[in-house]
Amino acid sequence: MLVFSTFLDQIISNLRAFGLRDLIDIAVVAVAMYQLFLFARQSRAGQLVRGLLLLFVFYALANLLELRTVRWVLTNVLQIGFIAAIVIFQPELRRTLERIGQSTNLTKRLFSTRKQDPTLRGAWQSAVVAICDAAEQLSDTRTGALMVLERGNNLDEIIRTGTPLSADVIPEMLGTIFYEGTPLHDGAVIIRDGRIVSAGCVLPLSNNLEMGKDMGTRHRAGLGMSENSDAIVVVVSEETGIISLAKNGVLIRRLDRQNLFNLLQEEVIPPESAEEQPPTLWNRLFGKGGAGKHAAEKTTR
Numbered sequence: 001m002l003v004f005s006t007f008l009d010q011i012i013s014n015l016r017a018f019g020l021r022d023l024i025d026i027a028v029v030a031v032a033m034y035q036l037f038l039f040a041r042q043s044r045a046g047q048l049v050r051g052l053l054l055l056f057v058f059y060a061l062a063n064l065l066e067l068r069t070v071r072w073v074l075t076n077v078l079q080i081g082f083i084a085a086i087v088i089f090q091p092e093l094r095r096t097l098e099r100i101g102q103s104t105n106l107t108k109r110l111f112s113t114r115k116q117d118p119t120l121r122g123a124w125q126s127a128v129v130a131i132c133d134a135a136e137q138l139s140d141t142r143t144g145a146l147m148v149l150e151r152g153n154n155l156d157e158i159i160r161t162g163t164p165l166s167a168d169v170i171p172e173m174l175g176t177i178f179y180e181g182t183p184l185h186d187g188a189v190i191i192r193d194g195r196i197v198s199a200g201c202v203l204p205l206s207n208n209l210e211m212g213k214d215m216g217t218r219h220r221a222g223l224g225m226s227e228n229s230d231a232i233v234v235v236v237s238e239e240t241g242i243i244s245l246a247k248n249g250v251l252i253r254r255l256d257r258q259n260l261f262n263l264l265q266e267e268v269i270p271p272e273s274a275e276e277q278p279p280t281l282w283n284r285l286f287g288k289g290g291a292g293k294h295a296a297e298k299t300t301r
Helices: 002-016 020-041 046-064 068-088 090-103 106-111 118-140 171-177 217-228 257-267 281-286
Strands: 145-149 163-168 188-192 195-201 232-236 243-247 250-255
Touching (some): 046 068, 118 145, 118 171, 118 232, 118 243, 118 257, 145 217, 188 217, 217 232, 217 243, 232 257, 243 257, 250 257
Parallel strands (some): 145 188
Antiparallel strands (some): 145 232, 163 195, 188 195, 232 243, 243 250
16 A cells, blocks of 8 residues: 555656656657557567567566566566567568658758759650550550669669669560560569669568468569668569559559559659759748748659
């Protein structure tokens, strides 16, 4: 009873001293815990996180009841478990840190106002049209295809796994590469700056357990590539001819040519000029370009 009374007095004393700084402190911890739960749900770490939370509950009870031996055992178990989790879930942690880096590039968001290269824009426009035409033709003949469109993240590591090429993106070229009788038809084509730079490439496979049974290795590879980079991946199923697009770990299925074109045009083709780009953080803060003109950035999911 005395222990409970002391505990209650501590809570009341803390509430009396509660201020704005404490509120900010709690909010930061709450956001961090929420992100941890999201990470656990989207990876294989779900069971591990639940087990760690249970150990923390036992540790708190042991500390409250002054069970020294139990507390010593749990302290060592938690230390070893933390190190083991880092080793076991290194791919998931690496992917999470990469996404944080992609979304918080402050230098780019503050000062990036340079105009796009019109040559690069034209190359991507032609490439997108050719990719859509090729995807439609491959879908009609039920020829499997895997096309990776490089964006911000450098894919040299993936490019080295295939056969180097330097070719324009045209439907005939893509049709030849993915024709069943060619040596490169099983791998992926990497497209950089509107040109084919490699074919027959090996992509990392996704560990997503929620994928349907009708999706094979080609879809798993496309999804894995989108999980490990910001690349856009176009997948054509060999069994069903269904066209899919993978982006940021999400697979959009059953696309026709027009829907695929709209998605690629929005995600891949650079803006014609700096005025068409979304406003930088610097401009939003200091009014250059006006927040009203670029109030919202259109996205496709």
